[in-house]
Amino acid sequence: MAEEQKKDVKEEKKLEQKQETKEEKPKWIPKTKLGRMVLEGKITSIEEILEKGWKIREPEIVDYLMPDLKVEYVLIGKGGTKGGGKKRLPIKRSVKVTASGRRISYSVMVMVGNGNGIVGIGRGKSKDTRTAFMQALRKAKMNLIYVKRGCGSWECACGGNHSIPYMTEGKSGSVRYVLLPAPKGTGLVVNDEAKKLLRLAGIKDVWSKTFGRTKQHMNLIQALFNALKNLRKYEKAY
Numbered sequence: 001m002a003e004e005q006k007k008d009v010k011e012e013k014k015l016e017q018k019q020e021t022k023e024e025k026p027k028w029i030p031k032t033k034l035g036r037m038v039l040e041g042k043i044t045s046i047e048e049i050l051e052k053g054w055k056i057r058e059p060e061i062v063d064y065l066m067p068d069l070k071v072e073y074v075l076i077g078k079g080g081t082k083g084g085g086k087k088r089l090p091i092k093r094s095v096k097v098t099a100s101g102r103r104i105s106y107s108v109m110v111m112v113g114n115g116n117g118i119v120g121i122g123r124g125k126s127k128d129t130r131t132a133f134m135q136a137l138r139k140a141k142m143n144l145i146y147v148k149r150g151c152g153s154w155e156c157a158c159g160g161n162h163s164i165p166y167m168t169e170g171k172s173g174s175v176r177y178v179l180l181p182a183p184k185g186t187g188l189v190v191n192d193e194a195k196k197l198l199r200l201a202g203i204k205d206v207w208s209k210t211f212g213r214t215k216q217h218m219n220l221i222q223a224l225f226n227a228l229k230n231l232r233k234y235e236k237a238y
């Protein structure tokens with residue numbers, strides 16, 4: 001019996017040592033082939049992944065390659081009208097009435113980006129706000145696009161990257177979003193929610209036109225995101 005116990009102790013110690021050495025290395029254990037390639041250093045940038053059209057199926061890839069990713073919320077909810085004026089909130093609360101009572105759920109929409117051509121958006125919905133946020137963030141990281149920037153303004157024609165190369169548009173629900181190149185110094189002529197996404201993408205000057213129910217921020221941002229995504233689709237046409 002005593003010997004067996006000693007063996008157990010030894011094995012426990014071995015396990016402890018193993019865990020210690022494991023902790024020295026990065027904690028992330030990739031679940032996908034792409035993840036393993038990133039960890040092995042075979043892929044060193046997100047641009048490379050997006051260029052090849054590979055799908056990112058674990059957000060840790062993004063954490064690893066882009067530790068300085070910035071996060072913004074879309075104000076999709078409405079606050080109380082106490083004290084006048086409508087306050088927009090980042091969390092949308094919805095109540096569903098069922099046979100067993102009222103069920104409350106929270107929706108969150110998150111935008112991520114590096115301020116240099118890469119952005120993503122994601123939505124989350126859960127019974128608690130934290131889970132909804134984490135879900136939205138995970139989805140945004142797995143939904144990244146590379147935004148083609150340029151200077152398509154004939155007034156400017158500087159050949160820089162401060163605007164977009166040509167007109168683009170995107171749709172979501174009733175909202176249609178048209179983005180137009182603008183000369184240097186114009187700024188972002190868009191609504192405040194859209195400004196956040198364009199800043200994350202690294203676009204500084206742009207004109208816009210919107211149609212439909214633009215107060216629906218979820219559709220507004222989705223339509224803008226689609227417009228940015230479509231810049232690549234139009235690439236071949238120009």
Ligand SMILES: [Zn+2]
Pocket residue numbers: 151153156157158159160162183184
């Ligand atoms: Zn320019």
